[in-house]
Amino acid sequence: MTERPLSRDEVDIFMRLRPHSRRAFMAAFGATAAALSLSACKPAEPASGEGTKLVIPGSEGSKLEFYNWDTYIGETTLADFKAASGIDVNMTLFANNDELFAKFRAGNPGFDLIMPSNEYVARMIEAKMLAPLDQSRIPNKKNLLPEFQNADFDPGRKYSMPYTWLVLGIGYRKSAMKGGVTPDSWKYLYDSAEYKGKISMLSESADVFRIGFKYLGKSVNDATPELIKQVEDMLIKQKVNIKNFHNDDGQDLLMSREVDLVLEYNGDIAQKETEDPDLAFVVPKEGSLLNSDCMCIPNGAPNPNNAHAFINFLLDAQNGANITKTILYPTPNAAAKALMDETYKDNQTIFPPTAVMAKCEYGKYPGSAITQAFEAAMTRVRAA
Structure with a gap:
């Protein structure tokens, strides 16, 4: 060693x-x-x-x-x-x-x-x-x-x-939500300027693109070149509203109030909810990615x-x-x-409602070509 x-x-x-x-x-x-x-x-x-x-x-x-x-x-x-x-x-x-x-x-x-x-x-x-x-x-x-x-x-x-x-969802600060509305759609992260500069996304390319597929009404495993390009274009357009792509420390960015919305795992947000009751987690209505x-x-x-x-x-x-x-x-x-x-x-951050979980899927290994396509598209998003 x-x-x-x-x-x-x-x-x-x-x-x-x-x-x-x-x-x-x-x-x-x-x-x-x-x-x-x-x-x-x-x-x-x-x-x-x-x-x-x-x-x-x-x-x-x-x-x-x-x-x-x-x-x-x-x-x-x-x-x-x-x-x-x-x-x-x-x-x-x-x-x-x-x-x-x-x-x-x-x-x-x-x-x-x-x-x-x-x-x-x-x-x-x-x-x-x-x-x-x-x-x-x-x-x-x-x-x-x-x-x-x-x-x-x-x-x-x-x-x-x-x-x-684990399941990916949106961690958020309740007091920062406009009109007290729960951000229960991936639109808030992928296709909206409502929280410009207060959004943080995961940096792992496959996760980010697969959630994009879900927002577009597809399966997390519908990794066609055309769909990857569609999500890439959407992320490039949305990038002006995104503060950063984090290394799975989105819950810390929420705690420090640097952002109000994060793409993050349920367990990470559950840990921080014990310290800050203003934090919450939701699996969007379109469904999500399981791990x-x-x-x-x-x-x-x-x-x-x-x-x-x-x-x-x-x-x-x-x-x-x-x-x-x-x-x-x-x-x-x-x-x-x-x-x-x-x-x-009974914690719905740890165990989200059954109706929403029914729309969630495990990602399947798509092979090296698609894996490389995810990584190349994410590189172009970051460089845009």
Whole structure:
């Protein structure tokens, strides 16, 4: 591993910054991933029935290298796993899926467990970067909601286990909305000067263009060259009204009042709503893009047995609930969700209304040609 381990002071800063965006911490220490070992954190008090050591068949040793989004784990999860297994988890942070994918182009640099989003799971399967899972070692898969037991992007869950799910929507400041109107259409971000200079969009090209497809009444997967050009032209026209394209820190721009509307994930806004009741989140009436971050073992993992044990540990009901209480993203773990209180279960930022969610879709990996078309079009938008 070549990344620089964080100092004690940096770890303290990391913990004080929690919870923020999955990516927000990266801005504090630069764009490159930072290696972070939290094994020294005090474990939580054992839950009922816990306290015995995990027995890991064929355990390779006492280490596990984990590549994860920032601020995307429970406060004591790594220490709890070490207390239960004796395995020290070294967590290294990445900023986005492109960085994750690039890391493995030349082979596995030494990681045991990684956390790609659903589209990148499919892309990494195609590129033969992922190892098949031994589901007999993951009995806690039974805790997953029925709709997460299988996945179109990974039939049979051969290569991935779900960690969270996410939906893109509009985060906004209620007091800044003209006439108190809820911004329940993508028009406010893509095709309106009403909030000129107070709009921030995500920087990830595929997400921005797919939401544009939704606004135009199409599927997020209708990625034809003609439709990409139509969204590109619309964004170039709208750019005069957009303050910036953010790196998934839109909730911080809302908090600082730099903008009033952001394209952002529900979990990021849910975290900030606990600090500022003037913030809110809506999935627009046209529908939106769904994502699911997944646990995968890359080919060449030095410690695959430890990785299987850690996946199973994370899918435990109490461990999953401890994570969810920290990160406030929707959990696919039914047993963990059952342990959460009503302020989580009834939160419509975390769990938007069923009627709107019915209009939301997962993005499918469209192949390298369309992926490159998204990136080239976004480059032209930025340069316009």
